[in-house]
Amino acid sequence: MTATTERPPSRASGTAARKAPPRLLRLxxxxxxxxxxxxxxxxxxxxxxxxxxxxxxRTPVRVGLALLxxxxxxxxxxxxxxxLAAMVPPRLPRPALLVGLTGALEAxxxxxxxxxxxxxxxxxxxxxxxxxxxxxxxxxxxxxxxxHTALLPRTLEQLLYLAxxxxxxxxx
Numbered sequence: 082m083t084a085t086t087e088r089p090p091s092r093a094s095g096t097a098a099r100k101a102p103p104r105l106l107r108l109x110x111x112x113x114x115x116x117x118x119x120x121x122x123x124x125x126x127x128x129x130x131x132x133x134x135x136x137x138x139r140t141p142v143r144v145g146l147a148l149l150x151x152x153x154x155x156x157x158x159x160x161x162x163x164x165l166a167a168m169v170p171p172r173l174p175r176p177a178l179l180v181g182l183t184g185a186l187e188a189x190x191x192x193x194x195x196x197x198x199x200x201x202x203x204x205x206x207x208x209x210x211x212x213x214x215x216x217x218x219x220x221x222x223x224x225x226x227x228x229h230t231a232l233l234p235r236t237l238e239q240l241l242y243l244a245x246x247x248x249x250x251x252x253x
Contacts, residue, residue: 113152113156114149114152114153114238114242115149115238115241117145117148117149117151117152118145118146118148118149118241118242118245119145120145120148121141121144121145121146121147121148121149122141122142122144122145122146123141123145124141124144125140125141125144125145126138126141129141138248139248139249139252139253142245142248142249143194143195143200143204143249144194144195145245146191146194146204146207146242146245146246146249147191147192147194147195148191149191149242150187150188150190150191150194150207151187151188151191153184153187154184154185154187154188154191155184156184157180157181157183157184157187158181158184162177162180162181163177164227165180165227166179166180166227167221167226167227168217168218168220168221168226168227169217169220170216170217170220183210183214186206186207186210187207187210189203190203190204190206190207190210191203193206194207194249200249201249201250201253203249204245204246204247204249204250205246205250207246208243208246208247208250211239211242211243211246212243215239218230218232218235218236218239219232222235
């Protein structure tokens with residue numbers, strides 16, 4: 082192998098490697114879903130100033146949530162998947178499968194948010210999914226595993242996402 086393709090041996094193994102993801106990766110992934118929500122919602126709201134069909138806040142919230150959940154789903158299927166699996170509490174079986182399943186549900190929910198006939202049901206289901214996966218965030222914060230984030234900011238972020246889902250469910 083050449084020097085450019087050779088990988089240095091890993092100093093961390095097993096659990097230690099899972100407990101310490103790079104700080105930059107945590108920072109980017111921790112904020113990318115919030116950024117997706119804001120960009121989607123604010124971008125659609127700005128377009129709504131010129132396009133009457135997109136006027137109001139319901140459509141921008143739907144689009145922002147859809148973008149958020151598509152970004153989240155892509156993380157569950159790509160390289161961060163191992164870090165996300167480390168966040169699953171040990172009492173739950175097959176963490177990688179659970180992470181993949183939540184990613185699939187997030188992707189389906191995102192599509193459902195963009196279809197007017199299914200948007201309320203999709204928002205309700207995604208809200209329930211947020212509640213179902215929140216214990217993994219608590220576990221990750223308490224045990225400092227996976228892509229953990231401090232519990233208070235993560236809780237506030239989850240509450241914002243739940244409020245957005247509730248907005249879609251409650252308005253029509």
